[in-house]
Structure formats: C-alpha cells, structure tokens
Amino acid sequence: MKQSNPKETSILGRIRSGDREVLIELYKAHEKMTIRHVINNSGKLEDAQDLLQEALVVLWQNARKPEFDLTVKPTTYLNAVIKNLWLKQLSKRKYLKDESHISGKEVAFNPDPVTTMDYGLVHKALDALGDTCRNILMMFYFDGFDMKTIAEANGFANTDVAKSKKHQCMKQLEAIIRKSYNPSDFYRDGN
Amino acid sequence: MEINDPRIEAYFNFELSSEEAKAFLEEAKKFPEVWQEIQFKQWMIDGIQDEGKIELKEFISNRLAEEREESTGKFWYSAAAIAIALVVGFGIAWPYLNKPSVLSEQSSAIESAMDSSYALDHTPYPTKNQRDKESADTMNESMAVLSASEEGEEAKNSMELSPSEDGIPEDDAMMVAKTMHAEPSEYRKSEADVDFKSNRGYSDVLSTNIHSTDLDLKAGAAAVGEELLPITEFQVKPIQARGEIKTKELITAATLKKSKTAPSSENHTPPSTNKSKPLPTTTMFDTVTNVKSGEIGRAKLKSPTSSEDKFTLVLSRSSSGKPSGFTNKTAVGSVNYYTIVLNNFGDLNALIYRLGNNYYLEAGTQFYQVNMQSGSTWQPKQVTDKSILQQLNP
Numbered sequence: 001m002k003q004s005n006p007k008e009t010s011i012l013g014r015i016r017s018g019d020r021e022v023l024i025e026l027y028k029a030h031e032k033m034t035i036r037h038v039i040n041n042s043g044k045l046e047d048a049q050d051l052l053q054e055a056l057v058v059l060w061q062n063a064r065k066p067e068f069d070l071t072v073k074p075t076t077y078l079n080a081v082i083k084n085l086w087l088k089q090l091s092k093r094k095y096l097k098d099e100s101h102i103s104g105k106e107v108a109f110n111p112d113p114v115t116t117m118d119y120g121l122v123h124k125a126l127d128a129l130g131d132t133c134r135n136i137l138m139m140f141y142f143d144g145f146d147m148k149t150i151a152e153a154n155g156f157a158n159t160d161v162a163k164s165k166k167h168q169c170m171k172q173l174e175a176i177i178r179k180s181y182n183p184s185d186f187y188r189d190g191n
Numbered sequence: 192m193e194i195n196d197p198r199i200e201a202y203f204n205f206e207l208s209s210e211e212a213k214a215f216l217e218e219a220k221k222f223p224e225v226w227q228e229i230q231f232k233q234w235m236i237d238g239i240q241d242e243g244k245i246e247l248k249e250f251i252s253n254r255l256a257e258e259r260e261e262s263t264g265k266f267w268y269s270a271a272a273i274a275i276a277l278v279v280g281f282g283i284a285w286p287y288l289n290k291p292s293v294l295s296e297q298s299s300a301i302e303s304a305m306d307s308s309y310a311l312d313h314t315p316y317p318t319k320n321q322r323d324k325e326s327a328d329t330m331n332e333s334m335a336v337l338s339a340s341e342e343g344e345e346a347k348n349s350m351e352l353s354p355s356e357d358g359i360p361e362d363d364a365m366m367v368a369k370t371m372h373a374e375p376s377e378y379r380k381s382e383a384d385v386d387f388k389s390n391r392g393y394s395d396v397l398s399t400n401i402h403s404t405d406l407d408l409k410a411g412a413a414a415v416g417e418e419l420l421p422i423t424e425f426q427v428k429p430i431q432a433r434g435e436i437k438t439k440e441l442i443t444a445a446t447l448k449k450s451k452t453a454p455s456s457e458n459h460t461p462p463s464t465n466k467s468k469p470l471p472t473t474t475m476f477d478t479v480t481n482v483k484s485g486e487i488g489r490a491k492l493k494s495p496t497s498s499e500d501k502f503t504l505v506l507s508r509s510s511s512g513k514p515s516g517f518t519n520k521t522a523v524g525s526v527n528y529y530t531i532v533l534n535n536f537g538d539l540n541a542l543i544y545r546l547g548n549n550y551y552l553e554a555g556t557q558f559y560q561v562n563m564q565s566g567s568t569w570q571p572k573q574v575t576d577k578s579i580l581q582q583l584n585p
Contacts, residue, residue, distance in 0.1 A: 005430070013412070017521075017565070018519070018520070018565040018566035019519060019565075019566065020247070020250055020517075020519065020566045021556070023247075023250075024251065024254050024255065024258075027251060027255065035351040052249075052475065053248045053251050053252070054245075056251060057248065059248060061240075097583070104279075104427050106460055119234075119237065119238035119241040119242070120235075122235055122238025122241070122242065123238065123242050123245075124237060125236075125238075126239065126242055127570075131560055131562050131569065131572055135499050135562055135567055135569075138239060138242070138243050138246075138564075138567065139564060139567075141236050141239040141240055141243070142239060142240050142242070142243025142244070142247075143243065143566065153520070153564045153565060154551075154563075154564065156552050158261065163204075167512075169202075170235075173235060174231075174232075174235065177235065187266070
C-alpha cells in the first residue's frame with residue numbers, strides 16, 4: 001500500500017485548517033520553477049510572481065471544497081495549476097493580440113465580462129460592514145469554511161446561529177450596496 | 192418562480208446538488224426579475240471572493256517582503272556588528288600597535304640600559320655603527336678607545352660634537368652628554384630629559400624582565416636622577432558584549448496596569464452603568480515572557496477560563512506601511528494558540544483583553560477590536576463604543 005508523504009499530507013491539512021503560512025512555504029518551494037517556466041515561455045519575472053500567487057489562491061480555495069479530491073501530491077497539483085494558468089494567460093494575450101486590428105469601438109461593445117466587472121463597490125460595502133460580518137462572509141464565500149468552523153471561530157453557539165448570522169450579514173451587505181447603487185447596473189445577460 | 196424562492200438562498204449557500212443547481216438556473220433564466228436578482232447576488236459573491244483574493248495575495252507579498260527585509264536586515268546587522276567589533280578591537284589594540292612590541296620594547300630598553308651602562312664606562316659615546324663595529328673588533332681596538340678616553344679633554348670635545356656630525360641622534364647625544372657632564376638641575380629641564388621620562392615605561396619593563404641580567408639598572412637610573420618604578424602586570428580582559436544583537440526592534444508588553452482590571456479577582460466584572468444587564472467578563476493576560484526576535488512577546492492568559500487561549504503577539508513591518516493585523520489559530524487539545532501579527536503598528540506596548548467573545552488589543556493609548564478568525568488579515572478598527580471602552584479602561 002502506497003503511503004502518503006506526511007509532509008505532503010500536512011500541506012493540505014494546514015491549508016484546510018486555515019494556516020496561511022503554508023502558502024509562504026509553497027511559494028518559496030515553487031518560486032524558481034515558476035520563474036523558469038514563465039521566462040522560458042514568453043513571460044517576465046513579474047508574470048511569474050503574479051502567476052504563483054494566483055496558483056496559491058486557487059489551491060487555497062479548492063482545498064476546502066468538498067468535491068476536491070487530491071489524487072496527487074499538493075506540490076504536483078500546484079505545478080499543474082501554474083502551467084494551466086500560464087497557458088490561459090498566453091491564450092488570452094494571443095487573443096488580444098489577434099484582435100488588436102479591431103477598432104477600439106468594437107472592443108468596447110464586446111467587453112470581456114470577467115475583466116470588466118467592477119467589484120470596487122462590493123469592496124467598499126465590505127469595508128463598511130462590521131468586522132464580524134465581514135469575516136463571516138469572507139470565511140464562507142472566499143475561504144470556503146463550513147458553518148461549524150465559522151461558528152467556532154466567531155464564538156457562536158452552533159451552526160444555526162452562524163448560518164442565521166451569515167444571512168443577516170449578506171442582507172446587510174446588499175442593503176449597503178442597494179442604498180447607493182442600482183442593481184440593474186450589474187445585470188449580466190444570462191445568455 | 193418568485194423572487195423569494197427558497198432555492199435562491201439554497202443555491203447561494205451551496206446546498207443544491209450540481210443537478211439541482213443546473214435545473215434551478217435554467218428555470219430562473221425564464222424569469223427576468225429572478226434572474227436579475229441571482230445575477231446581483233452572484234456579483235456580490237464574486238466581489239467578496241475578489242476581495243479575499245486581493246487580501247490573500249497581499250498577505251503573501253507582505254510576508255515575503257518581511258522575510259526579505261529581515262534577511263537584508265540580518266546581513267546589515269551582521270556587517271555592522273563586524274565593523275563595530277573591528278573598530279572596538281582596533282581601538283583597544285591601537286596603543287599597543289602604535290608602540291613597539293613588548294619584545295622590541297624590551298630590546299630597546301635593554302639597549303638603552305646597556306647604552307647607559309656603557310656611557311658610564313666609555314668615552315666618547317660611540318655611534319651604533321661604531322658599537323656594532325666594536326663588538327666585532329678585537330680587544331685591542333677597545334683598549335685603544337679606552338686609552339683615548341683617558342685623554343680627557345679630547346674625549347670631552349668629542350662629546351660636544353654636533354650629533355649630526357657623528358651620527359648620534361641629538362636626544363641620545365644630549366642625554367648621554369648630560370649624564371656624564373651636566374648637573375642634574377640643568378638637564379632636568381632639557382628636552383632630552385623629557386624624552387627619557389617618556390621612556391620610563393621601557394625602563395619599567397626592563398626592570399622586571401631583565402632582572403637576571405647583570406646590568407646595574409638602578410645605578411644607571413640613579414645616574415640620571417630617575418627612580419625605577421614597580422611594574423604593573425599586564426592583564427588582558429575579555430571584552431564582554433552586553434546583550435545580543437537583535438535582528439528587529441523588540442517591544443515588550445507593558446506591565447499590566449493594576450488599575451485597569453481587578454488584579455485580585457480571576458474573573459473581573461468591570462463597573463457598569465447598566466446594573467440590570469451585567470457586562471461580560473474582562474480577561475486580562477499576563478505580561479510578556481519569552482521574547483524572541485521579531486516578537487512583541489508571548490501573552491499568557493492570566494485568568495484561567497474554559498478555553499485557556501494562548502497568544503503570541505508578533506510585531507512586524509511591511510513596505511506598505513499600512514497598519515493591519517493577521518490572526519492565526521492552532522488548536523492543540525482544548526487550548527487554542529493564537530498568533531496575532533501586528534503589521535505597521537509602530538512601536539507600541541500591547542495587551543489583549545477579552546470581553547465576552549470579543550478580543551481587544553490595547554496598543555499605545557488606543558483599543559482595537561481583534562479579528563479572531565484564523566487566517567484572516569484585518570484592518571485595525573478603533574473601539575469607539577463608550578460602554579466597551581469603559582470596560583476596557585475603567
């Protein structure tokens with residue numbers, strides 16, 4: 001029976017427990033490889049640094065997803081993420097280069113919905129929220145912690161309280177945004 | 192489908208299976224109002240995730256920058272320490288480097304004493320070359336010199352020759368001449384005497400180091416009106432470094448102000464204006480111990496509670512200069528070990544208080560709420576609520 005490397009196992013365990021320091025260790029371990037890969041594939045040093053951070057964010061978020069079943073070592077997974085993200089970047093750059101002959105007006109009418117989405121309004125609203133609410137929403141929607149962990153971390157009696165609090169916080173965030181902005185401004189066509 | 196359809200909430204709580212979610216979205220698209228609501232909520236969640244990504248990237252960048260600063264700082268501290276050690280060492284060694292070595296001192300002193308003894312018995316005083324030659328010459332030549340000295344007047348004339356003429360250094364010539372012919376009261380004021388005095392140390396060294404020789408130093412010294420002084424043993428004392436070179440400025444927690452919390456009671460209930468609604472317990476932490484490099488210190492829970500949380504406060508600086516905090520929690524058994532990193536809070540004394548389930552940081556003269564969520568980076572939010580402030584700082 002194949003035994004997993006305890007160091008590798010602990011990486012995932014540490015990510016799942018919310019230990020961000022492990023990301024620094026992973027960054028250092030993959031820095032040289034990422035730089036080499038990016039520079040050898042039409043990139044720059046800054047691209048490599050951004051890419052590695054992005055890959056770590058992906059690992060951080062995915063590691064806590066229930067469906068996330070890692071069949072390889074986290075470091076192998078991270079290498080794969082780095083390479084895939086860089087391929088995407090290159091494809092995007094190539095696409096933009098190929099479309100450069102299109103006039104500015106045409107580009108403006110065909111915006112990339114992902115890149116043009118402005119989250120500044122949400123960021124401001126989050127800053128206006130209380131710390132507890134902000135944490136609950138971040139823990140749930142970004143970190144992907146379950147309600148039990150959120151309840152423990154925030155000192156709630158049980159998961160029901162945490163869930164109710166999360167609901168209130170989301171309503172609060174929505175109210176702050178709606179107070180100043182029209183939601184129709186952010187409507188995206190479902191097609 | 193209505194806008195208050197419970198499936199909307201379930202969808203955003205990730206409570207629907209992938210098939211259910213897919214079906215729900217397909218159905219929702221048919222209802223513009225519902226679809227718009229879903230899009231709006233999705234945009235909010237995307238915004239939350241975007242904020243999280245930014246924070247996490249900032250955390251990585253800041254931590255790496257700190258480590259680089261720290262390693263650069265370590266290099267410069269090491270360089271500075273070496274430079275200081277060299278300067279101090281050189282400063283200590285300088286008087287000895289500037290003087291002839293002990294051996295050369297001894298040989299000079301021996302030579303000087305021999306010259307003095309020689310001068311008592313020999314006239315005229317020969318040059319070094321002459322002395323060297325003499326040592327190689329035969330006894331007859333020495334005798335010739337001695338016989339020449341007996342001629343008295345000639346010898347005296349020879350002594351009064353300009354030093355530059357016979358090659359004898361002026362000071363030596365003066366000294367020897369006066370040793371032989373002048374009254375002590377005359378040459379005591381002379382430059383030669385001053386030089387001789389300044390060489391007392393050599394005579395002192397000589398007095399202890401060449402006792403075994405047959406040279407009558409005392410007689411020589413007496414001849415020039417000098418007194419041989421006892422020599423002090425030379426001792427090498429190690430330079431003791433005080434403290435250690437620290438890689439970062441260390442801050443220690445302030446001693447707990449007894450007036451802030453009740454020191455006698457384990458669980459102190461601060462005075463409250465609202466008697467009908469008792470305020471939560473204030474828990475205070477012990478003063479800091481085990482200060483390590485870069486840490487403010489280790490704050491220990493003073494009042495035992497069910498959780499017995501333990502804290503490590505870490506002072507940190509980042510290039511952004513923006514104050515922020517980072518909390519990390521590790522649970523070992525029933526004990527939670529919190530590490531709270533305070534970025535760019537400046538030089539401060541820090542204490543942590545607990546009111547109910549909330550934790551507060553006293554930094555400087557201000558109180559801030561501490562975000563206890565593990566893995567969270569937080570912005571310091573000053574406590575303005577008067578009732579909380581009253582409990583924290585009654």
